[in-house]
Amino acid sequence: MxxxxxxxxxxxxxxxxxxxxxxxxxxxxxxxxxxxxxxxxxxxxxxxxxxxxxxxxxxxxxxxxxxxxxxxxxxxxxxxxxxxxxxxxxxxxxxxxxxxxxxxxxxxxxxxxxxxxxxxxxxxxxxxxxxxxxxxxxxxxxxxxxxxxxxxxxxxxxxxxxxxxxxxxxxxxxxxxxxxxxxxxxxxxxxxxxxxxxxxxxxxxxxxxxxxxxxxxxxxxxxxFGGAPLPAGIGPDGTMGLKGPTPFTLDAMKAAFPGHEILTDRAYVGEQAYPVFLIQTLPADRQAGHLVYVVEPDWTLGNVGSVVTRNTDVAGPDGGKVGQMKLKALSPEARSLCKFETDAVDALFVCPDSAENPRFIRAFGAGGDFDGKLSDAAPDYQEEAVLLEMKYLPPAPADDQ
The missing domain is CATH 3.40.30.10 (Glutaredoxin)
Structure with a gap:
């Protein structure tokens, strides 16, 4: 038994x-x-x-x-x-x-x-x-x-x-x-x-x-994510198909970035997390896709607050690209709007297209051979600062009416 x-x-x-x-x-x-x-x-x-x-x-x-x-x-x-x-x-x-x-x-x-x-x-x-x-x-x-x-x-x-x-x-x-x-x-x-x-x-x-x-x-x-990819560019008028107020939704991202894969992720400010969309090229031949844009929400989490790129293939409004364009390429008027900022990672010249209501911001940093503070550098060296990031700030829905 x-x-x-x-x-x-x-x-x-x-x-x-x-x-x-x-x-x-x-x-x-x-x-x-x-x-x-x-x-x-x-x-x-x-x-x-x-x-x-x-x-x-x-x-x-x-x-x-x-x-x-x-x-x-x-x-x-x-x-x-x-x-x-x-x-x-x-x-x-x-x-x-x-x-x-x-x-x-x-x-x-x-x-x-x-x-x-x-x-x-x-x-x-x-x-x-x-x-x-x-x-x-x-x-x-x-x-x-x-x-x-x-x-x-x-x-x-x-x-x-x-x-x-x-x-x-x-x-x-x-x-x-x-x-x-x-x-x-x-x-x-x-x-x-x-x-x-x-x-x-x-x-x-x-x-x-x-x-x-x-x-x-x-x-x-x-x-x-089908469809032909739009030219990769960014400026005060927007980027690819994202121009003006845009809902912070997956469907809106698919419509704005055809031919690209849309991934969801989280970003952190201190210990506080918030959602972001990662826009990347489609993988090919067992090679991973490349990140093109990071789309962040506004404070309501209902609309797009900014689109950021550090991709070296994305052109700005004047053709300038990350890793290539230097601060001295900006006009004297544009350089006059730049402000020096530091954080835990970068020492940057942040250059908006407008002092009051910016829609496009460039951030320039020191070259790889610079080991001091940009604020202490001579003016001619400051102008050698290299473009690190570009950001589009769409208007809020109320601002567009």
Whole structure:
């Protein structure tokens, strides 16, 4: 009787991974999918949870496919705090568990996948370690003989960023019905693709998976950020398609900067954070996109407050570019408006286009061979200060009426 109870418990633990019977290849739920489609007639709801599965209990679809990645906070295996709000880049997420036999069979492929993704500046990797179910959350049940994820990585000789779900809460938020599961997240936080085990994929699992990822990224970017890029310029009249009062929204950014990828991020003033949009060129040939503009909100967070560039390819109103134009290129009248400012990073001459209601500001700094204070430098040396930054300040909506 005792032996039978032990075997029954083992079956319950492995049920979330795989039973003994293997599904026929044409019926197996092992595809990389970007949309939920009707499953084959052989699919059954084997667990009574409304999820249609193949003969190995793998799901044919994923409930959150096409939806926003859920928000949650947690602790990572290395003790750092994690907030899902930081997932604002293309990212592959592996949901797994040390307790899961299928996950352990996938482990060599995951290690290779994480290593390959490290070489791609436009893609990131994250794993989430989850329990089998809500009643199996003790350290022994979660980590087995290893005692922790960190100890597991130490023995295996590799590691990657791992979020810990110790109470089933994250697994429930993510609606994970099978481990291992792989998700592809786009910078706007949408779950773009899903698949189960790599070890049963056939072919070259890691290479084929990354090809699928690249295809989805290309399709999403074409749909989301398509169109011919406008000339990269900035001045008192605006920049690209952002001219005049503009809502601080993703849709407005897409309209203003066609042919560019729009990323969300946070900037800080002291300890206070505020949202920004990063406007960058689309990646090509496994090269990361280049940052072109940073768009900051006004104090209401409802409209654009400024557009800043330090990109050396962006031309100002007179053709001057960052890293090339010098302060002496400004007219005497324009130089008379410049003010010397210092902060923790730069010593700058800040030169607005107007003393009362500026719409365009240039910031010039000392050359690399200057180790003193610009304010102490001779006037002729000050004029050698190099352009470091350009900023467009759109009028507030009320000012434009």
């Amino acid at each position: 005792f032996r039978q109870i032990i075997l029954a418990a083992a079956v319950l633990v492995l049920a979330a991974c795989s039973p003994d019977k293997a599904a026929a290849p044409e019926e197996a739920a092992t595809s990389f999918i970007t949309a939920n489609v009707p499953p084959p007639a052989t699919a059954t709801d084997t667990k009574g949870d409304g999820v249609l599965r193949d003969a190995d209990n793998r799901p044919y679809g994923y409930a959150l496919l096409g939806e926003k990645f859920p928000e949650f906070t947690a602790t990572m295996a290395d003790g750092q705090a994690f907030d899902s709000a930081v997932l604002n880049r293309w990212m592959v997420i592996d949901i797994w568990g040390i307790w899961c036999g299928d996950c352990m069979r996938d482990a060599p492929y995951v290690a290779a996948l994480a290593t390959a993704i490290e070489q791609d500046p436009d893609l990131y990797f994250l794993s989430i370690h989850v329990p089998a179910n809500a009643s199996r959350t003790t350290p022994e049940e979660l980590y087995g003989k290893y005692g922790s994820v960190e100890a597991y990585f130490t023995e295996k000789g590799y590691s990657y960023p791992t979020v810990l779900d110790t109470d089933m809460s994250i697994r429930e938020k993510l609606k994970i019905s099978w481990t291992p599961s792989y998700l592809l997240i786009s910078p706007d936080g949408v779950i773009r693709a899903f698949r189960t085990d790599l070890s049963v994929a056939g072919g070259e699992p890691v290479k084929d998976f990354l090809k699928d990822v690249a295809r989805v990224k290309s399709e999403v970017r074409k749909a989301e």
